[in-house]
Amino acid sequence: MAEASADPAIRRYNGGHDWRGRPAPPLSVRDAETVIDQFATNWRAFAATGAPCGVVFAIVDARSGAAVGCCGVDDWSKEDVAQFGYWVAPSARGRGYATRAAILLTRWLFHLGAARVFLTIVAGNEESVAVARRAGFAYEGTMRAHGVWQGERCDVLWFAALPLEWAPDEGR
Numbered sequence: 001m002a003e004a005s006a007d008p009a010i011r012r013y014n015g016g017h018d019w020r021g022r023p024a025p026p027l028s029v030r031d032a033e034t035v036i037d038q039f040a041t042n043w044r045a046f047a048a049t050g051a052p053c054g055v056v057f058a059i060v061d062a063r064s065g066a067a068v069g070c071c072g073v074d075d076w077s078k079e080d081v082a083q084f085g086y087w088v089a090p091s092a093r094g095r096g097y098a099t100r101a102a103i104l105l106t107r108w109l110f111h112l113g114a115a116r117v118f119l120t121i122v123a124g125n126e127e128s129v130a131v132a133r134r135a136g137f138a139y140e141g142t143m144r145a146h147g148v149w150q151g152e153r154c155d156v157l158w159f160a161a162l163p164l165e166w167a168p169d170e171g172r
């Protein structure tokens with residue numbers, strides 16, 4: 001977690017930033033442990049409430065068990081709409097881990113009863129757009145100037161999947 005948080009793309013697209021889009025510093029190992037403790041708290045809350053807000057999965061290689069990334073539920077609304085996000089460490093990109101994780105997480109959310117699952121992707125993050133498309137998400141539109149990064153406004157794209165129409169590439 002600490003190493004990944006220093007990767008420029010993860011810092012840009014997954015890390016926190018202030019109101020002017022100035023990124024938070026990378027996590028120390030201690031910070032990363034605190035974040036992981038919070039994930040454990042979120043899992044316990046899910047067990048109690050049934051709403052998986054803030055639950056996070058490690059993405060691991062199915063054969064070796066090596067941890068390569070993370071995906072997690074950012075929100076589950078009272079209308080049963082779920083939002084999630086993901087990242088993969090730079091050395092593990094280009095092998096389909098994020099697509100597979102997005103498909104498995106979406107399937108899990110539908111099994112839990114999500115009526116809609118969506119992703120927001122900053123315009124220009126083509127790698128993430130490709131993950132969304134391969135995982136069977138439909139582009140729904142662009143929220144213009146919705147985000148901010150380093151003092152510049154940026155557009156944010158919406159992608160969503162609905163249970164009855166969702167058709168991921170099952171070969172993934």
Ligand SMILES: CC(C)(COP(=O)(O)OP(=O)(O)OC[C@H]1O[C@@H](n2cnc3c(N)ncnc32)[C@H](O)[C@@H]1OP(=O)(O)O)[C@@H](O)C(=O)NCCC(=O)NCCS
Pocket residue numbers: 009010013014085086087088089092093094095096097098099100120121122125127128131134171172
């Ligand atoms: C977005 C991000 C997760 C995408 O990672 P990625 O490795 O490109 O995506 P995947 O793991 O799905 O791998 C897809 C690549 O593996 C290839 N691949 C190989 N086997 C594959 C398989 N079984 N299934 C899918 N793709 C496969 C694909 O062809 C693709 O390669 P290409 O880009 O050369 O066409 C990564 O760039 C990242 O962590 N970025 C920073 C954080 C971020 O942007 N998070 C998302 C915020 S919305």
